[in-house]
Amino acid sequence: MSEKKPLLEIQDIYTQFFTESGVVEALDGVSFDVTAGEPVGIVGESGCGKTVTGHSILRILPKNGKTIKGKIIYKGINLLNLTHNQMRSIRGKEIAMIFQDPMTSLNPIFRVDDQMTEVISLHRKVNKKEALDIAIEMLESVGLSDAEKRIHDYPHQFSGGMRQRILIARALALQPSLLIADEPTTALDVTIQAQVLEIIKEMQKKLGLAMMLITHNLGVVAEITKRVHIFYGGRVVESGPTEDVFINPQHPYTRALFDSIPSIEKDKTRLETIPGNVPRLINPPKGCRFHPRCKYATEICSRERPEDVWLGPKRRVACHHYEELDLDVDEETMRERVKIKEEV
Amino acid sequence: MASSVFEEYETIDLFASWDSKKQPVIQLNNLKKWFPVSQQSLLFSKVISNIKAVDGVQLFINKGETLGLVGESGCGKSTTARVTVKLEEPTEGSVYFKGVDIFQPMTKEEELVIKRQLQMVFQDPYSSLNPRKMVLDIIKEPFDIHFPDMLYEEKESRVLEILAKVGLEDYHALRYPHEFSGGQRQRIGIARALAIHPEVVLLDEPVSALDVSVQAQILNLLHDLQKELNLTFMFIAHDLSVIKHVSDRVAVMYLGKIMELSPTGDLFRKTAHPYTVSLLSAIPRPDPRIKMDRILLEGDVPSPIDPPPGCPFNPRCWKAQEICSQKSPTLDEIRPNHYCACFFPEI
Secondary structure, three states: OOOOOOOEEEEEEEEEEEEOOEEEEEEEEEEEEEOOOOEEEEEOOOOOOHHHHHHHHHOOOOOOEEEEEEEEEEOOEEHHHOOHHHHHHHEOOOEEEEOOOOOOOOOOOOOHHHHHHHHHHHHOOOOHHHHHHHHHHHHHHOOOOOHHHHOOOOHHHOOHHHHHHHHHHHHHOOOOOEEEEEOOOOOOOHHHHHHHHHHHHHHHHHHOOEEEEEEOOHHHHHHHOOEEEEEEOOEEEEEEEHHHHHHOOOOHHHHHHHHHOOOOOOOOOOOOOOOOOOOOOEOOOOOOOOHHHOOOOOHHHHOOOOOOEEEEOOEEEOOOOHHHHHHHOOHHHHHHHHHHHHHO | OHHHHHOOOOOOOOOOOOOOOOOOOEEEEEEEEEEEEEEEOOOOEEEEEEEEEEEEEEEEEOOOOEEEEEOOOOOOHHHHHHHHOOOOOOOEEEEEEOOEEOOOOOOHHHHHHHHHHEEEEOOOOOOOOOOOOOHHHHHHHHHHHHOOOOOHHHHHHHHHHHHHHOOOOHHHHHOOHHHOOHHHHHHHHHHHHHOOOOOEEEEEOOOOOOOHHHHHHHHHHHHHHHHHHOOEEEEEEOOHHHHHHHOOEEEEEEOOEEEEEEEHHHHHHOOOOHHHHHHHHHOOOOOOOOOOOOOOOOOOOOOOOOOOOOOOOHHHOOOOOHHHHOOOOOOEEEEOOEEEOOOOOOO
């Protein structure tokens, strides 16, 4: 797996927004890659740059935002060098995106069939009839019952879960190689979320799709992805195979994040908290961006940006002190970790 | 005792007959809240149907406990809470607070006494604070309403006291809501609710708009305040892991009805209602090693305008039989303190 050339390679990108109150350093040297057919998770809290990453790749940033440095290499081409027209042929056909809010991502005044066939006939050489057939077939494959009739309905006639299915169907109708799913289930109820996750998993396997799943829900990431990148303050602080990162987190932020979520499995204990708030990215903290909230922070953390330390071919962490963190771990966790390391 | 704090201002004793050891603080009896849907014709508007947001809720909350109320969007959690604090009139049924029916005819003074002891914290920390008021004025307002005779200095010192309790500083009192982060705003909302020493606090999704790291801070804060001030909580959330963390007992709602009500441990270990079973299995676990045998429900939650006959869950239930669509199951005690509204509970 590690020998395969990545489908998408993001190299050290910096995306900034120029606002009245200053420059927002939304992405600050982000690098990661996505291999063909691989589901990858992008995890972080609000304002950490998850969504901006997706928008930077597709170059759909708002007018005051710009990727000022770095390379986004997709199938060997740097997307940042393409013209607008060339970029239009990438969007949708090569890289598709589904957005968080299924209520606003469909145009309320057009019927679903119009909205789906428009996309299909723009990118694929088919006539109207064929486009409609493709649309119906896609809707059926995402589990919309009675698709032949319902395709002629308006978006408001569908529930949230159904609309998200329509968006997934529309995104996949063009057979993209990469799907960027931005919080696809956040607006949905748990039982509906379970249905939609099942469909995403199924489609990903069936089509051999590479996927970037952007979410703050650690449960969703654990379920769908094979590899995960943890974002904090516009940087990747840790990445690696999902199982390894979840069981054996190395960065103090990742650990604190896992400790701060209440769990169904564990019994009631006091939650660990991270003091303070998610940093604003106008004048972010110097050095490591997590240092003001980190209990292991020392003088160097506020001065120097930590380099990525590679712990394995696909495993890295950006922390000055990651090696020293194990000191205060209790024995049971330690034993579990050793066991897992042996298994891996 | 919380009410003694304001003894000099409060002269009415409504709750003399209430015995905190024997009676629950809050008792909802067959509570219904229907919102009429009307159709406008040329001259008249006519009620054509009702949205049955809350449709016969039977519930009690004991003193000092946290009752978790969980359910999907549109199941009537928030409406139940709003009726319980007398923000809405019920269509049918009654709400007893410390043995007093809060919807019986009463004087304005009596109503104020009741409302002071029933406070609410809202979901959205951005829209629930008036952007044109300073924090001091936001938290002082409950005092202005309930204790107009109190001296300004005393009000101010009580505001600062509660601010300190929720983890904010004195100087924050002179700032406006937009200067705070989401977590801090939720602290202000909590301070406003707790300032006048309520007996019961209804928390309507207090952490669902917050980031996980901030969510943990607020959950811990609520836990500490409950201990310190001897509060009773009704905690509404859609996130079952949050509910499990905070609650002593949990009520599961579906389409305006209580499906299951039990101590937290039993609900998660000895789940009885099929809906609760499916809800629990639907949660994605943050551990890649756990492979769930998931029960996928078919379809969506039906509309509360025209709920299915019989058990509201029967069209999506895998155990449903003929009786489920004919008769509505009652909330029965299947083991001590564990109530379930199902003809075929898992035992």
